[in-house]
Amino acid sequence: MNFLEKKISECGEIKPGNVLKVDSFLNHQIDIAVVREMALEWQRRYNGSKITKILTIEASGIALATMMAIILNVPLVFAKKSKTSNLDDNVYSSKVKSYTHNTTNMVVVSKKYLSSDDYILIIDDFLAHGEALMGLIDLVNQAGATVVGAGIAIEKGFQNGGKSIREKGYRIESLAIIESMDSDTGKVIFK
Amino acid sequence: MNFLEKKISECGEIKPGNVLKVDSFLNHQIDIAVVREMALEWQRRYNGSKITKILTIEASGIALATMMAIILNVPLVFAKKSKTSNLDDNVYSSKVKSYTHNTTNMVVVSKKYLSSDDYILIIDDFLAHGEALMGLIDLVNQAGATVVGAGIAIEKGFQNGGKSIREKGYRIESLAIIESMDSDTGKVIFK
Numbered sequence: 001m002n003f004l005e006k007k008i009s010e011c012g013e014i015k016p017g018n019v020l021k022v023d024s025f026l027n028h029q030i031d032i033a034v035v036r037e038m039a040l041e042w043q044r045r046y047n048g049s050k051i052t053k054i055l056t057i058e059a060s061g062i063a064l065a066t067m068m069a070i071i072l073n074v075p076l077v078f079a080k081k082s083k084t085s086n087l088d089d090n091v092y093s094s095k096v097k098s099y100t101h102n103t104t105n106m107v108v109v110s111k112k113y114l115s116s117d118d119y120i121l122i123i124d125d126f127l128a129h130g131e132a133l134m135g136l137i138d139l140v141n142q143a144g145a146t147v148v149g150a151g152i153a154i155e156k157g158f159q160n161g162g163k164s165i166r167e168k169g170y171r172i173e174s175l176a177i178i179e180s181m182d183s184d185t186g187k188v189i190f191k
Numbered sequence: 192m193n194f195l196e197k198k199i200s201e202c203g204e205i206k207p208g209n210v211l212k213v214d215s216f217l218n219h220q221i222d223i224a225v226v227r228e229m230a231l232e233w234q235r236r237y238n239g240s241k242i243t244k245i246l247t248i249e250a251s252g253i254a255l256a257t258m259m260a261i262i263l264n265v266p267l268v269f270a271k272k273s274k275t276s277n278l279d280d281n282v283y284s285s286k287v288k289s290y291t292h293n294t295t296n297m298v299v300v301s302k303k304y305l306s307s308d309d310y311i312l313i314i315d316d317f318l319a320h321g322e323a324l325m326g327l328i329d330l331v332n333q334a335g336a337t338v339v340g341a342g343i344a345i346e347k348g349f350q351n352g353g354k355s356i357r358e359k360g361y362r363i364e365s366l367a368i369i370e371s372m373d374s375d376t377g378k379v380i381f382k
Contacts, residue, residue, distance in 0.1 A: 029304040030267045032260050059249035063267065066257040069223050076221045076254065113220040 003037050004153065004176045005190045014183040018156065019100075026125055026153060030063045038175055039067040042123070042151035045173045049148050050119045053077060055140065057107055057124060057132055064153060065123040072121075077113045079136060081105040092142040096135035099128065107135045109143075116144035127152040127174060130161020137170060149173060157191050194228050195344065195367045196381045205374045209347065210291075217316055217344060221254045229366055230258040233314070233342035236364045240339050241310045244268060246331065248298055248315060248323055255344060256314040263312075268304045270327060272296040283333040287326035290319065298326045300334075307335035318343040318365060321352020328361060340364060348382050 001009070013021040025031035054076040056065035062078050069076035083105060087093050093108045114120070120140045127133055133150055140147045149171030155162050157177040166172055177191040192200065204212040216222035245267040247256035253269050260267035274296060278284050284299045305311070311331045318324055324341055331338050340362030346353050348368040357363055368382040 023301060024303070028268065028271065028301055030257065030260065030269070032257075032264065032266065035257075036261075058251075059253060059269070059271075062250060062253040063257045063269075066221065066223075066226075066254045067261070069221065070227075070258070070261070073223065075223065077219065078221070078250070078254075080219070080250075110214060110219055112215070 001190065002041075002175065004034070005188075007031075007034055008154065008176055009188055012188060014181050014186055014188065016183045018158070018181065019183075020154065020156075020178070020181060020188070022125075022154065026064075027060045032067075035064055035067045038064065038151075038153060039071045041175055042068060042121075042173060043071050046121060046149060046151070049121075051121045051148050052117070052119045053114075053121075055079065055109075055114070055120050055122050055136055057081070057136060061124045064125060064151075068121070068123050068151065077109060079107045079109045079139060082108050092139045094135040094138040094142075097129075097131045099131070107132070107139065109139050111143070114140060114143035114145050118143065118145035119148050120145050121148045122150040123152075124150070125153045126156070127154070127161050127172070128156040128159045130159075130165050133161065133165060133172075137165070151175075154178065192381065193232075193366065195225070198222075198225055199345065199367055199369075200379055203379065205372050205377055205379065207374045209349070209372065210374075211345065211347075211369070211372060211379070213316075213345065217255075218251045223258075226255055226258045227262075229255065229342075229344060230262045232366055233259060233312075233364060234262055237312060237340065237342070240312075242312045242339055243308070243310045244305075244312075246270065246300075246305070246311050246313050246327055248272070248327060252315045255316060255342075259312070259314050259342065268300060270298045270300045270330060273299050283330045285326040285329040285333075288320075288322045290322070298323070298330065300330050302334070305331060305334035305336050309334065309336035310339050311336050312339045313341040314343075315341070316344045317347070318345070318352050318363070319347040319350045321350075321356050324352065324356060324363075328356070342366075345369065
């Protein structure tokens with residue numbers, strides 16, 4: 001077990017419907033030491049890759065992405081969620097379905113902050129169905145920038161987002177991949 | 192002019208209705224060097240104060256608060272916005288009006304992450320009418336924790352939030368206080 005799997009086993013709460021709550025260190029309260037260790041591990045895995053910018057999505061990815069941007073000394077951009085599809089011409093936008101909240105949002109980035117010269121590392125806390133990550137990849141592609149890859153904290157390996165995005169040729173480095181979890185026993189099995 | 196006032200003068204965009212956009216370094220794209228300098232300045236101003244936790248509100252306060260938590264080596268909690276007032280008993284909540292979006296949200300923090308032993312430094316990007324900051328102060332008071340003070344990036348000094356909250360006895364350290372701004376000339380005057 002790595003540091004993150006251990007932290008999830010100790011502090012994660014499993015709720016019915018395959019919901020994993022990591023509010024105590026990642027999603028509501030943030031444990032700086034854990035987040036630093038995560039960013040250092042992504043740095044190690046992407047060592048040698050050119051990265052000019054970090055991209056994440058509001059809100060819970062921002063703390064992770066900030067730590068990563070500090071460590072790599074590059075700017076960070078966070079995509080915004082917007083209910084409206086009436087957006088102006090100055091943004092790239094992509095439609096993202098949230099299975100958790102059963103809603104569809106637009107994710108939006110100003111054209112000023114993604115350019116074709118950029119090499120983008122996408123950072124996010126969760127990967128499940130892959131909708132948010134595909135939306136972010138879509139924004140980078142619209143800008144003609146390069147997707148270096150993604151750094152994900154927790155991947156729900158029993159849902160198919162990671163598999164289908166990797167099959168499209170994108171690199172995803174997930175620090176903890178959950179094979180299964182059980183809200184009755186509270187047990188998480190990692191891949 | 193300090194570093195932040197200089198950055199605002201160079202990169203801020205003034206829109207009609209006293210809207211200041213700082214998307215290029217603070218609110219959408221984040222310039223890590225600027226944010227680090229801001230956090231170091233708050234550290235200097237609150238030097239000697241006991242601080243056990245940083246509190247902010249999603250989304251655009253999170254990057255600033257993360258930097259501050261790293262520098263002080265304490266955990267960070269971000270309050271969540273919720274449309275519903277049907278909240279469970281496990282949270283502290285406070286009603287906050289947004290003048291920008293003309294909406295009223297609940298701001299919510301799990302009771303687990305604020306305790307009466309805590310000494311809280313509140314961090315946020317903007318202070319105008321003071322609704323968000325008063326909401327966060329209310330959450331801290333509900334928990335019986337101590338409000339050490341607030342660290343604000345940009346205060347709109349021509350609106351009365353800062354004045355009225357200081358009059359209640361709370362300490363606010365704003366790094367740039369705007370006295371007036373003009374969307375026609377693009378000029379910002381600082382206090």
